[in-house]
Amino acid sequence: LGRISDSALPTYYHFCDLFCLPSIYRSEMSGVVQLEAMAMGKPVVSSLIKRSGVNLVNIDGETGIVVEAKNSKAIANACTKLLDDSKLYNKMCRNSVKTVKAKYSKDKVIKQLVSIYKDLLSQKNV
Secondary structure: OOOOOOOOHHHHHHHOOOEEEOOOOHHHOOOHHHHHHHHOOOOEEEEEOOOOOHHHHOOEOOOEEEEEOOOHHHHHHHHHHHHHOHHHHHHHHHHHHHHHHHHHOHHHHHHHHHHHHHHHHHHHOO
């Protein structure tokens, strides 16, 4: 597909059935694209990337499925599992939206950042 404009992105998420993030590098950091897909109610299939925030976003068994990195068969099996099991799929769709609202809403993130900065500033003054 190439580069998709920000304005067109919600349409692509709307029409997809699930979101797959097969990244293998820590440089991915948090996989914000996972949050975008989850906010649109899509379950996620992602790779386990040690010491990466990707693993914090997609909760295995709740919002999607996390598989071993560099394992294309595991990725395919996870996608097939979600698409073949409507009960599991629907549960993860609901959980994706709930998780984004509960953990990653603008207000929640702002509060977390303010708390982090307050902690850092108080440590500096010690």
